[in-house]
Amino acid sequence: MPEPKADSCLITNFSHYLELVETDRQLLIFLERSERKFFAGELIYARGDRTVDLFVVKSGWLFAFTILPDGRRHVVRVYTAGDIIGLPAFAYSHHALHLEASTAGILCLFSKKALNQVFETSPRLTALLFSLVAREEVILSETLRAAIRMRPIARLAYFLLDLICRLRVTNSTMTTRFALPLTQAVIGDTMGLTNVTVSRELTAMESEGLIERFMDDIVLRDEMRMRELCDYTDRYATLDVSWFPRS
Amino acid sequence: MPEPKADSCLITNFSHYLELVETDRQLLIFLERSERKFFAGELIYARGDRTVDLFVVKSGWLFAFTILPDGRRHVVRVYTAGDIIGLPAFAYSHHALHLEASTAGILCLFSKKALNQVFETSPRLTALLFSLVAREEVILSETLRAAIRMRPIARLAYFLLDLICRLRVTNSTMTTRFALPLTQAVIGDTMGLTNVTVSRELTAMESEGLIERFMDDIVLRDEMRMRELCDYTDRYATLDVSWFPRS
DNA sequence: CGTATGATTGAGCCTACTCAACTATTGTGG
DNA sequence: CCACAATAGTTGAGTAGGCTCAATCATACG
Numbered sequence: 001m002p003e004p005k006a007d008s009c010l011i012t013n014f015s016h017y018l019e020l021v022e023t024d025r026q027l028l029i030f031l032e033r034s035e036r037k038f039f040a041g042e043l044i045y046a047r048g049d050r051t052v053d054l055f056v057v058k059s060g061w062l063f064a065f066t067i068l069p070d071g072r073r074h075v076v077r078v079y080t081a082g083d084i085i086g087l088p089a090f091a092y093s094h095h096a097l098h099l100e101a102s103t104a105g106i107l108c109l110f111s112k113k114a115l116n117q118v119f120e121t122s123p124r125l126t127a128l129l130f131s132l133v134a135r136e137e138v139i140l141s142e143t144l145r146a147a148i149r150m151r152p153i154a155r156l157a158y159f160l161l162d163l164i165c166r167l168r169v170t171n172s173t174m175t176t177r178f179a180l181p182l183t184q185a186v187i188g189d190t191m192g193l194t195n196v197t198v199s200r201e202l203t204a205m206e207s208e209g210l211i212e213r214f215m216d217d218i219v220l221r222d223e224m225r226m227r228e229l230c231d232y233t234d235r236y237a238t239l240d241v242s243w244f245p246r247s
Numbered sequence: 248m249p250e251p252k253a254d255s256c257l258i259t260n261f262s263h264y265l266e267l268v269e270t271d272r273q274l275l276i277f278l279e280r281s282e283r284k285f286f287a288g289e290l291i292y293a294r295g296d297r298t299v300d301l302f303v304v305k306s307g308w309l310f311a312f313t314i315l316p317d318g319r320r321h322v323v324r325v326y327t328a329g330d331i332i333g334l335p336a337f338a339y340s341h342h343a344l345h346l347e348a349s350t351a352g353i354l355c356l357f358s359k360k361a362l363n364q365v366f367e368t369s370p371r372l373t374a375l376l377f378s379l380v381a382r383e384e385v386i387l388s389e390t391l392r393a394a395i396r397m398r399p400i401a402r403l404a405y406f407l408l409d410l411i412c413r414l415r416v417t418n419s420t421m422t423t424r425f426a427l428p429l430t431q432a433v434i435g436d437t438m439g440l441t442n443v444t445v446s447r448e449l450t451a452m453e454s455e456g457l458i459e460r461f462m463d464d465i466v467l468r469d470e471m472r473m474r475e476l477c478d479y480t481d482r483y484a485t486l487d488v489s490w491f492p493r494s
Numbered sequence: 495c496g497t498a499t500g501a502t503t504g505a506g507c508c509t510a511c512t513c514a515a516c517t518a519t520t521g522t523g524g
Numbered sequence: 525c526c527a528c529a530a531t532a533g534t535t536g537a538g539t540a541g542g543c544t545c546a547a548t549c550a551t552a553c554g
Contacts, residue, residue: 051487066392069478074396076388088388091381093487096388096480116492119370119377126366130377134338137384141323141335141343144391145313148439149321152510183532192395197510199534231316233343240298240340245363399542430500444542446502 009056009108060105082170123245158230256303256355307352329417370492402438405477
């Protein structure tokens with residue numbers, strides 16, 4: 001019996017949460033349209049563009065952002081391998097955010113229109129998609145909490161913890177060291193800080209023994225204390241699938 | 248032929264977006280468990296409680312919040328008549344937020360477990376539920392943008408515009424005046440300000456002719472200028488249902 | 495009438511910002 | 525292959541906006 005194409009982006013992603021049955025696998029393979037390379041600095045889509053596709057990041061780093069009236073940039077979310085980009089776009093016919101690549105990489109494309117086949121044929125995959133959007137919302141509300149009300153050092157602790165916990169979902173070998181190919185300006189624009197403050201506070205975190213830095217790599221030296229600093233809850237480790245319909 | 252119970256909370260809510268077919272109506276009526284009164288100041292559920300129900304607000308005002316390590320409160324979202332509370336909770340078995348009532352009112356309850364019947368039998372309602380969560384996420388990201396990066400007066404403009412646009416969805420007679428039964432501390436805890444700053448800035452907005460205040464009522468006097476102030480986009484007016492499966 | 499809660503206003507302070515200079519790193523073309 | 529330009533990061537000095545603290549006023553409620 002031939003194994004189905006194992007490296008389909010969504011199959012890899014979804015398998016972390018559910019045991020997929022064969023019909024679900026076939027459906028996801030059928031939905032996958034194509035791959036698309038991107039290069040560092042590329043604008044994948046702009047605010048106002050029609051939402052036609054759903055992306056899954058196969059490799060590389062990207063971030064979604066808007067521009068404020070005064071020209072400053074606000075980064076809503078950073079994406080890395082395994083992340084699904086564009087679920088919130090389902091509610092609107094046009095993108096609310098710009099999407100820019102921070103490094104080179106590869107995206108998998110899925111037609112937005114085709115996704116309703118999931119709704120029609122697989123209640124179980126539907127429930128998973130639903131939960132993933134719900135989780136994004138919860139995470140966004142925790143980002144809000146950290147970015148609005150905490151001191152810069154706690155905001156950065158939150159940012160780093162959120163990233164590493166996300167990376168651990170798809171990469172179980174990930175422990176405390178990870179590459180962070182983002183400028184300090186992007187980090188600042190995510191957590192409501194200037195690049196200057198990011199620089200100062202990262203240095204402070206290093207001298208306090210919370211982190212260590214090597215080139216583009218970050219090592220978490222005292223994850224426990226970082227968690228306390230920003231009252232962190234890992235929202236990636238668990239997802240409640242107990243209520244899902246049977247496949 | 249007897250009309251189905253017309254005042255079911257979810258039917259009223261969903262009818263704003265979709266033409267519901269009879270089977271969908273029957274399903275929603277079947278799912279509705281009961282009503283529940285609440286009084287001002289009541290804690291409906293606490294962070295950590297099991298997520299068993301989905302609420303729809305029939306009347307009254309509530310807000311969801313967390314407590315920061317230093318004791319301060321962060322309000323994530325304010326709810327009013329017509330709002331669905333608890334969709335993001337679907338991803339987790341326990342609540343991430345506390346829910347408190349600001350006024351007395353009535354909630355409609357739906358069993359979380361029963362919702363998968365929607366996933367199994369109505370792709371069209373499923374798509375709507377999905378879109379509603381997606382919309383919430385978009386709105387949350389816009390709140391983040393305003394609360395993190397804008398001056399206090401723009402944050403308050405955003406807060407008031409967001410509220411009135413939401414009220415207009417379910418109440419078409421709503422024009423520029425609405426009741427705002429929230430303390431300035433709650434407003435501040437939503438937009439990352441202190442009650443003191445809220446007081447000062449609302450006074451400033453009034454003297455600049457942006458708003459007017461009568462007791463608990465707010466009147467928007469120059470909505471255009473308020474929209475410019477915070478670069479507001481109405482996310483409630485439209486919802487892309489074009490891609491939905493047919494019923 | 496007294497108490498509790500919420501709103502207003504003033505004074506002073508502190509944190510993260512702006513502005514600016516400088517260093518480090520990366521990439522490109524002659 | 526090196527020189528130069530462009531981008532990113534660091535560090536210092538001064539500033540200002542929103543915070544804290546505190547007193548007063550307003551309103552609601554038993």
